[in-house]
Amino acid sequence: xxxxxxxxxxxxxxxxxxxxxxxxxxxxxxxxxxxxxxxxxxxxxxxxxxxxxxxxxxxxxxxxxxxxxxxxxxxxxxxxxxxxxxxxxxxxxxxxxxxxxxxxxxxxxxxxxxxxxxxxxxxxxxxxxxxxxxxxxxxxxxxxxxxxxxxxxxxxxxxxxxxxxxxxxxxxxxxxxxxxxxxxxxxxxxxxxxxxxxxxxxxxxxxxxxxxxxxxxxxxxxxxxxxxxxxxxxxxxxxxxxxxxxxxxxxxxxxxxxxxxxxxxxxxxxxxxxxxxxxxxxxxxxxxxxxxxxxxxxxxxxxxxxxxxx
Numbered sequence: 233x234x235x236x237x238x239x240x241x242x243x244x245x246x247x248x249x250x251x252x253x254x255x256x257x258x259x260x261x262x263x264x265x266x267x268x269x270x271x272x273x274x275x276x277x278x279x280x281x282x283x284x285x286x287x288x289x290x291x292x293x294x295x296x297x298x299x300x301x302x303x304x305x306x307x308x309x310x311x312x313x314x315x316x317x318x319x320x321x322x323x324x325x326x327x328x329x330x331x332x333x334x335x336x337x338x339x340x341x342x343x344x345x346x347x348x349x350x351x352x353x354x355x356x357x358x359x360x361x362x363x364x365x366x367x368x369x370x371x372x373x374x375x376x377x378x379x380x381x382x383x384x385x386x387x388x389x390x391x392x393x394x395x396x397x398x399x400x401x402x403x404x405x406x407x408x409x410x411x412x413x414x415x416x417x418x419x420x421x422x423x424x425x426x427x428x429x430x431x432x433x434x435x436x437x438x439x440x441x442x443x444x445x446x447x448x449x450x451x452x453x454x455x456x457x458x459x460x461x462x463x464x465x466x467x468x469x470x471x472x473x474x475x476x477x478x479x480x481x482x483x484x485x486x487x488x489x490x491x492x493x494x495x496x497x498x499x500x501x502x503x504x505x506x507x508x509x510x511x512x513x514x515x516x517x518x519x520x521x522x523x524x525x526x527x528x529x530x531x532x533x534x535x536x537x538x539x540x541x542x
Contacts (some may be wrong), residue, residue, distance in 0.1 A: 234318060236421040240265040241353075242317040242336070243285060246284045249406050250323040253343055254286060256410035257321070258293055262417065265315040266296040303329050319420065321413065322375065328530070334374040340375040343351060343409040343438040346441065349389055352380035353441035354469035357405060358398045362466025363439065364459070365392055368401065370409040372416040374427060383427035386419070388412045397468040397486075397518060444471060451475040457489045457516035475511070477525070485530065486522035491515055505537055 241262055243254050246269050258264060268292040283291075290297050300308040301327075312335060320333065320340035333340040347369040353359070360368040369389040376382040388408050392401060411425040419425035432438060444467070451460060451473050459491035464473045464487045472483035496502070496512035503509040510517040524530040 233423055234421060236418050237261045237263060239263060239318045239338075239417065239421055242266050242268060242312065242315055242517060243286075243323075243413070243419070244268045244320065244325040244327075245323040246270045246312065247324050248285045248411075249402065250325070250347075250498040251285050251289045252406045252410040253321070253323045254414045256414050257417065258295075260414045260418075262448075263297050265317050266298055266312075268298045268300065268312075268325075271299045271301055275310055276366070289524045303332055319417065321417070323409070323413070327379070330377065337360070340384070341372055341413075341416060341420075342386065343413050344371045344373065344380055345405045346407065347378060347389065348373060348384060349432050350439050351441040352438075356441040357401050358444055358466045359439070359441040360466070361392060361396065361398050361401055362463050364462040367391055368405070370405055370412050372412055373430075373469050374488075381430060382404045383429050385416050385427060386412055397465040399469045446471070447472050451484070451511075451514055452493060453511060453518075455513070457491065457513040457518050459490045460513060462486050462519050475499070477509075481526050483524045483530075484520050484522070485524070486520075488521060489521045490517050490519070492517060503537065503540070505540065507534060507537070508538075509533055 236370045242265050243257065243486040245254060254264070254267065267286060269284045269286040272281040272283050274280065287297055287299070298308065298311060302308070304514065312336060313330065319337040319338040322328065322335050322340055322342045344356065346360060348371040351359055351368070367389055369387055371387045372385040374382040374385065384504050390404050390408050416425065422487065449471050451463065453460070464484050467473045471537055473486060474481055474483050492519060494508060494512050500512045500514070501509060511520070518535050522530065522532055525536070
């Protein structure tokens, strides 16, 4: 066994969600042998190459950064082997081939934004909020062949409050995941953790978190109004729930709802041009509180209605 500070760790990650975990390891005194992240990508109006959030943080700490185009490239695998890592950590990274995740003697662990086996997949934070869950959490687990199926190491529950959306839950789970990761690595170093297979004895109760595509963000006004409200929360602030208002598309970021009866067709809208814009559903009204019309900036409903004409 090696002490926590002696473990050579290779960290795989790309977006902001991963930065908190890498920072937590660095702050705890972990030995980061290298950081693997996505290649720089063109972004912005000038389409200039932009580094990932993880690369920027790693560079600020003087950490070695690898950016392979292909995970199976012989030169990348050779460099990875030369690092002699004891353990690999993956947070918000793309699919990895077995030749990579099976390389270090202690294996590869992942931080996932749900209480596995629930919400396996690419969008666990969005999907949990969209489904109206009251509790979610983070899980550390060992990587295996199928995505998000490895043996669980540790879990931590996080409450979803009524005013939470995907954005606030992202930040909560990012912090919880970072703390859980450090605890997990310390436990692995000490040999005190038990690997627990995921319990999928009742597959009918499992909920999944597939990737969200644009067509998945369209509001279906025939659904119950409470479900639509949660749908909006779960897609806010990104990619955002969308619908038509007149002849233009809008994104809805915040909403409230009532179950008051109405005779309007689902999706029909009503406004007093001053304080409210609401859409009819089969069992109530969905009140828009914050939105963005195509070609415009995001704004509160009061600001929007100042310039809106039905």
